[in-house]
Amino acid sequence: MYNLVIFGPPGAGKGTQSEKIIEKYKLAHISTGDMFRMHISNDTDLGKKVKQILADGLLVPDSITIEMLEEEVKSKPDVKGFIFDGFPRTVPQAEALDKFLEDKGLKINLVLQLDVNQDVIKERIAERQKISGRADDDADKLVKRIDEYFSKTIHVLPYYQSQDKVTKVNGIGKIDDIFEQISAAIDSTI
Ligand code: AMP
Numbered sequence: 001m002y003n004l005v006i007f008g009p010p011g012a013g014k015g016t017q018s019e020k021i022i023e024k025y026k027l028a029h030i031s032t033g034d035m036f037r038m039h040i041s042n043d044t045d046l047g048k049k050v051k052q053i054l055a056d057g058l059l060v061p062d063s064i065t066i067e068m069l070e071e072e073v074k075s076k077p078d079v080k081g082f083i084f085d086g087f088p089r090t091v092p093q094a095e096a097l098d099k100f101l102e103d104k105g106l107k108i109n110l111v112l113q114l115d116v117n118q119d120v121i122k123e124r125i126a127e128r129q130k131i132s133g134r135a136d137d138d139a140d141k142l143v144k145r146i147d148e149y150f151s152k153t154i155h156v157l158p159y160y161q162s163q164d165k166v167t168k169v170n171g172i173g174k175i176d177d178i179f180e181q182i183s184a185a186i187d188s189t190i
Contacts (some may be wrong), residue, residue, distance in 0.1 A: 001079075001081045001082075001106050002025070002027065002080065002081035002109050002189075002190055003081050003082050003083075003084070003101065003106060003107065003108050003109055004021070004027065004081070004082070004083045004084070004108070004109060004110050004111075004112065004186065005083075005088070005108055005110070005111040005112070005160070006018055006021070006083060006084070006112050006114065007086045007089075007112060007113045007114065007156065007157065007160075007166075008042050008083050008113060008114035008115070008116065008171060009116065009118075009121055009127040009146060009149045009150075009153075010121060010125060010142065010145045010146065010149065011116070011120070011121035011122070011124040011128070012112060012114040012115075012116045012121065012125075012171050013114055013116070013175070013178065014085050014086065015031065015085065016175060017112075017114065017175075017178060017182055018083055018085045020175075020179045021083055021179075021182065021186070022040055022083065022184065025080075025081075025186060025190075026080050027079070027080060027081045027082055028076050028079040028080075028081070028082050028083070029082075029083050029085060029087065030069065030072055030073070030082055030083070030084050030087065031085040031087075031136045032060075032065055032068065032069060032085075032086045032087040032089075033085075033086045034074065034084075034086075034088050035068060035069075036054055036060065036068075037054070038049050043188075046064070046068065047066065050064065053120075054135075054136055055135055055136060055141070056136075056141065056144060057136050057141035057142065057144030057148065058144060058148060058155075058161060059089055059090065059152060059172065061149050062090055062092045062093055062096070065087040065089075065093060066085065066092075066093055066097075069093075069097070070085055070096075070100055071083075073100070081109075084097070084108075088156055088190070089148075089152065089153045089156065090152050090153065090155075090156065091155050091156060091159050093158075094156050094159050094160065102120055103135045108163075108165060109165070109190070110162070110180055110185060110186065110189045111157075111160040111165045111166045111167070111188050112165060112166060112167055112169055112185060112186075113157065113166050113167065113168045113169065114169055114171035114178075115168050115169065115170055115171050115172075116171040116172055117172075118146065120171075121142075121146065122139075122142065125137050125142050127140070142148065146190055165187075167185040169181045169185065
């Protein structure tokens with residue numbers, strides 16, 4: 001199994017590049033943000049619990065997020081590998097994922113860091129909001145999400161750097177050019 005984490009701030013292009021990775025490498029996509037939104041739109045118990053947290057642009061507690069993710073991985077035993085998009089977002093999540101995979105004799109093979117600056121993030125999310133209508137893409141909620149990224153999520157990078165797993169890719173430019181760099185990184189670790 002080949003497991004990949006796609007990492008970057010909101011608006012870095014994780015979703016867009018994940019779609020291309022899935023198509024080429026046939027990995028199963030796990031987006032914790034998509035999963036939470038699905039629970040909210042289906043009004044499940046979990047959806048009720050996290051609705052306000054997402055609306056406020058804050059991170060869902062680790063215990064809830066980790067349990068949901070592990071259930072999803074367990075439900076797909078026959079896939080070639082996973083692309084984790086939007087997870088892990090905290091060091092405890094990264095540690096839990098490592099432990100969970102290790103128990104199955106698996107590991108994270110590559111962490112792709114999509115590098116973009118804050119001006120680009122804000123422009124892209126303003127564009128996305130016109131289409132997605134996502135409440136948490138509002139300018140004031142975006143500020144919260146970027147704060148969460150720089151206060152909690154950024155620490156996931158040194159965690160994986162110490163394992164020598166991070167490849168940094170310039171996330172600014174044409175979608176296909178970025179994907180070419182990503183493909184090269186995957187091909188050299190697959
Ligand atoms: P995303 O679609 O990845 O931008 O995620 C949307 C929202 O879902 C985030 O702003 C958080 O509220 C929540 N979320 C998604 N993934 C996680 C995670 N790994 N840990 C905590 N909260 C998350």
